[in-house]
Amino acid sequence: MARRRKRPTGDPVNGVLLLDKHAGVTSNEALQSARKLLNAQKAGHTGSLDPIATGLLPVCLGSATKWSGYFLGAPKCYATTVRLGETTETGDCEGPVVAISDRQVTRSEIEIALERFQGEFLQTPPMYSAIKVNGQPLYKLARQGIEVERESREVTVSRLTVLEFDGRDVSLEIECSAGFYVRALATDLGDALGVGGHVVSLRRLGVADLRIEQAITLDALERMETLSERREHLLHAGQALTHLPAVELSVDAAFYVCRGQAVRSANLPKSGQVRLYSDSAGFLGVGVVENGGVVAPERIESAAG
Numbered sequence: 001m002a003r004r005r006k007r008p009t010g011d012p013v014n015g016v017l018l019l020d021k022h023a024g025v026t027s028n029e030a031l032q033s034a035r036k037l038l039n040a041q042k043a044g045h046t047g048s049l050d051p052i053a054t055g056l057l058p059v060c061l062g063s064a065t066k067w068s069g070y071f072l073g074a075p076k077c078y079a080t081t082v083r084l085g086e087t088t089e090t091g092d093c094e095g096p097v098v099a100i101s102d103r104q105v106t107r108s109e110i111e112i113a114l115e116r117f118q119g120e121f122l123q124t125p126p127m128y129s130a131i132k133v134n135g136q137p138l139y140k141l142a143r144q145g146i147e148v149e150r151e152s153r154e155v156t157v158s159r160l161t162v163l164e165f166d167g168r169d170v171s172l173e174i175e176c177s178a179g180f181y182v183r184a185l186a187t188d189l190g191d192a193l194g195v196g197g198h199v200v201s202l203r204r205l206g207v208a209d210l211r212i213e214q215a216i217t218l219d220a221l222e223r224m225e226t227l228s229e230r231r232e233h234l235l236h237a238g239q240a241l242t243h244l245p246a247v248e249l250s251v252d253a254a255f256y257v258c259r260g261q262a263v264r265s266a267n268l269p270k271s272g273q274v275r276l277y278s279d280s281a282g283f284l285g286v287g288v289v290e291n292g293g294v295v296a297p298e299r300i301e302s303a304a305g
């Protein structure tokens with residue numbers, strides 16, 4: 001006899017919550033707490049943060065979950081503190097220290113070493129990551145003492161700034177592509193300086209055009225007395241996807257694009273993804289600009305979520 005599917009609890013709440021995750025919880029734990037506080041049936045995040053990390057975690061609720069992929073591949077911004085002179089098993093402060101160096105480095109040496117980690121370059125993901133090899137997350141293999149060869153990935157760092165250095169800990173701000181590992185930067189920087197290094201703190205400041213200043217903590221949500229007050233903090237998908245250029249369509253063009261057809265429109269960018277709008281319906285979805293001033297629908301808001 002077939003098992004009955006569990007009915008989802010909560011309301012069909014749709015929107016994007018910009019959550020400021022606190023340290024000590026997984027991204028999924030933070031997401032589930034937010035979902036319960038908003039009494040939402042369905043939720044998904046847009047790229048996890050390590051338990052030690054804090055900061056911006058966009059949470060997509062209901063039909064907005066179909067837009068999560070547009071944030072997963074978007075650029076990110078981080079603030080991190082790297083402790084030099086100590087190597088840990090995990091590349092962060094959660095793992096045991098496996099090597100210590102007494103050699104002192106200067107700020108100038110750090111800035112010179114960081115030059116190789118700017119622009120486009122190949123980065124090898126750390127063993128303690130969620131990347132899967134033969135269906136197994138690397139971190140599970142690492143906990144068993146198994147190390148496997150990892151394929152290097154091309155990443156981009158558009159900005160890497162030294163904020164402070166006290167002789168031991170160096171604070172950095174990083175703007176980088178999706179798929180960049182700050183823990184890998186910490187260990188690679190330590191290796192380049194010959195002293196070792198690991199992450200002691202990590203905070204995500206931005207995802208695409210979204211910024212931590214727009215976010216709210218779970219504690220602040222919890223203190224709100226009513227559900228409607230909490231839900232006021234939800235963004236519509238169109239408000240959250242502001243890293244994509246906006247294109248206004250005529251009534252006729254909107255009609256055809258919502259039925260899966262490519263349409264002509266003035267003032268299109270040369271290429272790439274765009275947010276589609278019409279005066280009558282508001283946000284329609286995301287399209288892709290093709291040659292000859294034509295935009296084709298990629299994902300439309302009215303489609304089932």
